[in-house]
Amino acid sequence: MFREVPVLPVVLPLGAAVCLLLVWRLHRRRIFTWPRAAVALALGVYAGGIVANTVFPIFLDKPARSAEWDTYLALTPIAGYGVADAVTNVVVLAPLGVLVSLVLARPTWWRVVAVAAAASLGIETTQYVTALTLGGGHVADVNDLLFNVVGGALGLAVLAVLARVPAVARLVDRFRWR
DSSP states (O other): OOOBOOSHHHHHHHHHHHHHHHHHHHHHTTOOOHHHHHHHHHHHHHHHHHHHHHTOOOBSSOOOOOSOGGGGEEOSSSTTOOHHHHHHHHHHHHHHHHHHHHHSSSOOHHHHHHHHHHHHHHHHHHHHHHHHHSOOSOOEEHHHHHHHHHHHHHHHHHHHHHTTSHHHHHHHHHHOOO
């Protein structure tokens, strides 16, 4: 009915750019290894997947909406927010907590949470702007932001707990960028 912005021509170059930038960073710092390159690839694929699933669909010729600007915002914490939505948002950003903690030279709790918060804020802002201007199909929700950050922190926590096992710690160290 309405023309959509195709997903793959947007997310494939985005994912490739993220991956290539990270591999370039590895070479520049002279710490390139194939396990670290695998982390760069995982982050590129993850970035593309997140954008594909949180921003799209975007419509090119959807009629202008007459709704108020706050129609596409959900700013009330927890009220009316489903458990399934909360779990989904935690699970979706948990891999970011793992991947960021591998990439950062000093992956402190606050740095990883800050990256998760910035990524989630970027997602929610993009959802709002596309809903308002391009007929996007999402609503920016403060609860999504909250539970995404919890997911990023959980990913870091899971990696930290697993890395206490000596065999896992040796494996994780092969993928760390420090």
